[in-house]
Amino acid sequence: MLFFSHKITQDDTLVVTFPRSGTTWTLEIIRSIHLVHQVPSDPLHPLRTLNHQVSAPWINLPRHRLGDLDSKPGPRIMKTHNHYQHIAPGMTRLIHVIREARDVACSGYHHTLDANHLFGYLGTWDDYQRHFLKGQTESDDYWYFNQRFYDNPKNLNILYLVYEEMKMDIGGNIKKINTFLGYEDLTEPQLGTIIGATSFDNMKGTQKSIENVNSLCGTTGRHKTRMDQDIADAFVSKTTKFLGRFKDRLPESYFM
DSSP states (O other): OGGGGSOOOTTOEEEEEOTTSSHHHHHHHHHHHHHHTTOSOOTTSGGGSSOHHHHSOBTTSOHHHHOOGGGSOSSOEEEEOOOGGGSOTTOOOEEEEEOOHHHHHHHHHHHHHHTHHHHOOOOOHHHHHHHHHTTOBTTBOHHHHHHHHHHOTTOOOEEEEEHHHHHHOHHHHHHHHHHHTTOOOOOHHHHHHHHHHTSHHHHTTTOBOTTSOBOOOOOSSGGGGTSOHHHHHHHHHHHHHHHGGGGGGSOGGGGO
């Protein structure tokens, strides 16, 4: 919603995700792609810092914490967890990342505990799962959030990425993002540089969330050892109801 008060430029890229869906990883991939193409050349450009609060700000922050976004030179990378209806219609380039709901819930629960000074959550894992199913966690309802972006009634220019596919074929997905950003094909050395820079081992401990909480976990299938079957089935039921018509664009595991 806050983005309406800022000027939109043609080289802006907005990464939009439901929380815990690979936001930080995707931001760092985009940043690394710009850098291997030597854009920007200015050594003091915001994209040349590892601090995502500077290089890829969260546009939902209050203005006094966000700073003067309009004065930042392009290309700019930004992130949001805004729902579809709150995306500025003039935004020319969006990257949406989806992650399997049950893993999002697992990651969200641990993030909520780690950042308890922000959330003040006192419930159990069982409580959290039920809150998630009711759309009562950060950013509200996971299924409605993602459904609206896949519906895309405003015909926004969106590149759709799937977290699990990024984990399986990071090189192929980096190439997709590179093309979406309008660059010429990456050379093999450039691709290798980006893969190395954005590996979880390299990023662990260097990227922090907005309140200095370590924001990286990255595990897929974590829910299999954490969720009772009846809860897991309830998640699948909601995924089928809200995202079933996009089955050809999502992994089969989302519906199993």
